[in-house]
Amino acid sequence: MRRFATMLAAAGAALGLTLAPAGAKTIRIGIITTYSGPLAPPGISMDRGLTLYAKLHAKDLPKGVKVSIIRRDDTGIAPATAKRLAQELVTRDHVQFLAGSVYSPDALAIAPLATEAKVPFVVMNAAAADLVRKSPYVVRDSFTLWQVAMPMGEWAAKHGMGDAYTAVSDYAPGWDAEGGFIAGIKAAGGKIVGSVRFPLNNPDFAPVLQRIKDLHPHTLFIFVPGGPQSTQMMKTFNALGLAKAGIHLVTTQDLLIDSELPKMGNIPLGVVSSGTYQEASPRPANRAFVAAFQKAYPGSVPDFPAMQGWDGMAMIFRVIRQTGGKFTPAQAMDILSHYSTTNSPRGPFHIDPATRDVVENVYIRRVEKLKNGQLANVRFDTFPMVSDPWAKMHPQK
Amino acid sequence: MHQAVSAAISIGFFGLAYAMVLYLISVGLSVTLGLMGVVNLAHGAFAMFGGYAVTELMARAGLPFWAALTGGVVLVAAGGAVLERVLYRRLYGGDELDQVLLTIGLVFISLAAARFGFGTLDQVFHPPAALAGTITIAGRSFPTYRSFLILCGAGLVALLWLAVDRTRFGAMLRAAVDNPRMAEAVGIDTGRLFAISFALGSGLAALGGGLGAEILPISPAYPVQYLVDFLTVVAVGGAGSIRGPFLAALLLGISQTAFLYFWPAAGSFFIDALTLGLLMWRPRGLVPAA
Numbered sequence: 001m002r003r004f005a006t007m008l009a010a011a012g013a014a015l016g017l018t019l020a021p022a023g024a025k026t027i028r029i030g031i032i033t034t035y036s037g038p039l040a041p042p043g044i045s046m047d048r049g050l051t052l053y054a055k056l057h058a059k060d061l062p063k064g065v066k067v068s069i070i071r072r073d074d075t076g077i078a079p080a081t082a083k084r085l086a087q088e089l090v091t092r093d094h095v096q097f098l099a100g101s102v103y104s105p106d107a108l109a110i111a112p113l114a115t116e117a118k119v120p121f122v123v124m125n126a127a128a129a130d131l132v133r134k135s136p137y138v139v140r141d142s143f144t145l146w147q148v149a150m151p152m153g154e155w156a157a158k159h160g161m162g163d164a165y166t167a168v169s170d171y172a173p174g175w176d177a178e179g180g181f182i183a184g185i186k187a188a189g190g191k192i193v194g195s196v197r198f199p200l201n202n203p204d205f206a207p208v209l210q211r212i213k214d215l216h217p218h219t220l221f222i223f224v225p226g227g228p229q230s231t232q233m234m235k236t237f238n239a240l241g242l243a244k245a246g247i248h249l250v251t252t253q254d255l256l257i258d259s260e261l262p263k264m265g266n267i268p269l270g271v272v273s274s275g276t277y278q279e280a281s282p283r284p285a286n287r288a289f290v291a292a293f294q295k296a297y298p299g300s301v302p303d304f305p306a307m308q309g310w311d312g313m314a315m316i317f318r319v320i321r322q323t324g325g326k327f328t329p330a331q332a333m334d335i336l337s338h339y340s341t342t343n344s345p346r347g348p349f350h351i352d353p354a355t356r357d358v359v360e361n362v363y364i365r366r367v368e369k370l371k372n373g374q375l376a377n378v379r380f381d382t383f384p385m386v387s388d389p390w391a392k393m394h395p396q397k
Numbered sequence: 398m399h400q401a402v403s404a405a406i407s408i409g410f411f412g413l414a415y416a417m418v419l420y421l422i423s424v425g426l427s428v429t430l431g432l433m434g435v436v437n438l439a440h441g442a443f444a445m446f447g448g449y450a451v452t453e454l455m456a457r458a459g460l461p462f463w464a465a466l467t468g469g470v471v472l473v474a475a476g477g478a479v480l481e482r483v484l485y486r487r488l489y490g491g492d493e494l495d496q497v498l499l500t501i502g503l504v505f506i507s508l509a510a511a512r513f514g515f516g517t518l519d520q521v522f523h524p525p526a527a528l529a530g531t532i533t534i535a536g537r538s539f540p541t542y543r544s545f546l547i548l549c550g551a552g553l554v555a556l557l558w559l560a561v562d563r564t565r566f567g568a569m570l571r572a573a574v575d576n577p578r579m580a581e582a583v584g585i586d587t588g589r590l591f592a593i594s595f596a597l598g599s600g601l602a603a604l605g606g607g608l609g610a611e612i613l614p615i616s617p618a619y620p621v622q623y624l625v626d627f628l629t630v631v632a633v634g635g636a637g638s639i640r641g642p643f644l645a646a647l648l649l650g651i652s653q654t655a656f657l658y659f660w661p662a663a664g665s666f667f668i669d670a671l672t673l674g675l676l677m678w679r680p681r682g683l684v685p686a687a
Contacts, residue, residue, distance in 0.1 A: 038518060238530075
């Protein structure tokens with residue numbers, strides 16, 4: 001019996017040796033995000049943020065502990081693929097964390113696997129409000145569309161933009177943005193004069209915007225997923241002359257995502273939006289982040305997915321540092337869901353342990369031209385420490 | 398009343414611009430189908446490469462819009478001529494399954510080539526400065542580039558129809574579509590005719606793809622994404638017909654725009670139902686070729 005145990009131990013040790021060099025402990029982190037296809041830009045941005053954090057902070061890990069990042073490409077909005085990749089990461093690669101997910105349908109497919117395998121899943125973008133309820137192992141550092149769009153609605157109604165028309169991409173985040181904005185504008189005494197949802201894979205926004213131009217509302221709220229569609233939408237908005245016709249545009253950070261701003265020319269100048277992060281923020285933590293990012297990836301602009309990747313990796317690193325690399329899934333979840341910092345590039349934020357969802361400032365920003373001639377989202381008002389309003393309005397039974 | 402008029406003007410305007418792009422791209426497909434009896438499913442790839450040529454020649458080589466457009470059309474037409482001589486001619490009068498297999502194969506090759514060469518993102522298309530912004534006609538403002546697209550499209554359509562009706566080449570083309578064996582018997586070199594018209598059709602598709610890059614954004618998915626639209630235009634218009642696809646493009650362009658205008662969430666369903674209805678009513682198309 002004893003001999004058998006020794007053999008088993010030896011076999012275990014041998015196995016351990018093949019996984020990591022002697023004495024070192026490796027924490028495996030499985031990243032599932034979008035690396036290819038037309039929806040890839042936010043996924044690549046996220047990967048850059050989290051990779052950069054891991055690279056710059058590898059020295060802060062406990063002695064003898066290493067981090068190994070295993071990357072998988074979900075190719076876009078592809079829940080079946082995301083689920084299969086999560087399964088492989090859990091069963092074959094034995095990851096101790098799952099993280100990533102630009103798109104909510106993918107994250108929703110991964111959540112049940114996180115529960116089954118008891119692997120903490122750090123969501124670094126996917127914004128569907130109810131996602132955190134799908135598994136006790138989900139924690140989110142990004143935002144929900146309700147959280148960002150509702151303050152925009154409130155701000156608009158309080159600043160003479162209370163007669164608004166909404167136009168959103170016809171999929172879950174678009175519906176959430178619409179719902180949040182409408183709730184916000186109504187709460188502040190404004191009203192909605194009309195709403196339209198257009199197909200997500202719309203080749204041409206012109207007829208939709210032309211209809212709005214013909215109806216001539218005072219204010220227009222637009223949501224499209226942040227990325228190439230942002231630039232296409234702003235260009236069509238300009239080509240049709242909606243601003244010249246006196247229609248005031250308000251939006252969320254998705255339409256004016258920092259990484260697309262340089263492609264828009266002067267079109268978005270003066271547009272007001274709500275968001276959780278702006279690349280131009282003068283906060284020292286952000287200047288350091290932007291400088292490191294641009295040094296590592298010359299010619300690129302960090303945006304909110306990059307910041308969320310960075311912060312998500314910071315959360316994982318905190319678990320490893322606090323436990324010296326030895327933790328159970330429950331301990332990891334405990335640290336993650338009590339996470340709090342004042343030093344994120346976005347400013348302060350914390351995780352609400354009751355919901356495992358993020359609580360953070362929502363900034364009201366205007367696109368301005370900086371001294372160097374580049375456009376940037378510049379903060380001028382803040383809704384402090386906003387938590388997801390949808391969760392409050394729909395308490396869990 | 399005022400609102401109804403402005404809606405009608407908006408839909409007419411945007412529908413017309415879209416129809417022009419659809420027609421320029423699809424007319425070559427109609428000719429290949431009517432003249433050579435080849436279902437060229439890879440036709441959209443010619444339009445896509447026209448779009449890539451225009452955007453890339455402008456962005457990387459710094460060519461002005463017109464030069465890039467001309468360059469794109471010439472390149473794609475030449476490529477079309479080569480493909481016709483090497484591949485397509487083997488299919489004339491052949492089995493339909495062979496045609497589908499070969500042309501679908503070409504579609505896949507074009508998807509992979511575009512992805513490899515230009516990445517997966519939509520191309521950024523900047524219309525020339527003179528055509529950016531809006532112009533005001535009778536107190537209403539219209540996007541300049543689309544106004545240009547309508548005028549340019551109308552000019553090209555007129556030119557094309559004149560050429561088919563009035564030139565010797567047009568007469569030969571019509572004769573060959575009507576009765577290829579008789580055309581050959583009276584001394585028309587149909588092989589040469591096929592090659593020239595295939596190259597012209599490819600060039601027109603490239604022109605449509607390049608001009609229309611603002612309406613149908615250029616990405617590697619292009620040949621598949623819009624294939625149904627191009628085939629619908631040809632099937633509804635009447636394969637082999639030159640004028641029929643124009644009517645069909647107008648119908649499709651305007652109805653698609655109207656749905657996007659009034660009821661974007663339900664658009665494609667009704668377009669497909671409309672196509673189905675039209676084809677049940679006239680299975681050979683609105684303007685069947687003889």
